[in-house]
Amino acid sequence: MNTVPVLQRYGLYLLVLAAVAMLVYIVISLVQSFTLEHADRKLKEQNSDGAVNNVYYFIRRTTLQQLQLSAGTLLSGLLIAILVFCQVYDPRIIVPAAAVLFLLGMAAPWLYFTGKARRRALEFESSILDLALGLTSGLRAGQALPQALEVFSRRCEGPMKEELMIVIREYRLGLELAEALQRMYNRLPCEDLQLLIISIRLTTQSGGSMADVLGRITQMIRGRTEFQQKLRALTAQGRFEALAMSLAPLIAFLLLFFINNELMLPMVQTAIGWCAIGVMLTLEVIGYFVIRAIVNIEV
Structure with a gap:
């Protein structure tokens, strides 16, 4: 059995893999040099209402773009190597397939971190009822609203604790409590939280028993939560x-x-x-x- 043609063929495959790897490196270097500077400028922009993309809670914008470019070029280069290994040399096949894999690789990190941000938002939303109950109990026990928030933040866990600590820190730095809560809503939009914030704003401006108002809002949130759980199960x-x-x-x-x-x-x-x-x-x-x-x- 003549092994020379086989060795030549596998040597060709290795050369193709090396060329693809070099192409990947060049593409990543060039694209990053054009995009990361723009991303750094965008990262310095701070919205006045505190709203941010929840994806960037887990990863920096520049790091995410680097990961997207790397994943896209890696997948497309790997596909080209596999096609060459399968003796597919038609550019009508290689170019579109590599382009599709590049786009999928670009989308994969974004989809992954978007899923993590969605799970964090759902965990936060599931804690709104506990927040309403904690505030109502604290107000009925004679605490002021900021004190009730601080006491509840010590007992809760997860995203709710993280967001409430931000609210308390902003309140101590001089921001109004209602405005700090609104900024929390801008970071993690939630209809139940919006109802809670509106009731706090209206009660603060017009007067009345905030504990009674929050008690009624709590009953409404509990009914919505139970219905959503049943609907999700169905x-x-x-x-x-x-x-x-x-x-x-x-x-x-x-x-x-x-x-x-x-x-x-x-x-x-x-x-x-x-x-x-x-x-x-x-x-x-x-x-x-x-x-x-x-x-x-x-x-």
């Missing part, structure tokens, strides 16, 4: 079906590829095959979001 099956139906064709494709790759190789070696893959992925994504839109009922 729509859980629909959300699972959306995920299962979206992943089933991809899993079936991978299984068939590993079981009988000769049957599936035309899908990755021809332009028509890649067009079919693109259409399939597009329809899967559309179907997933359509099902999620159906089961996502706003209260």
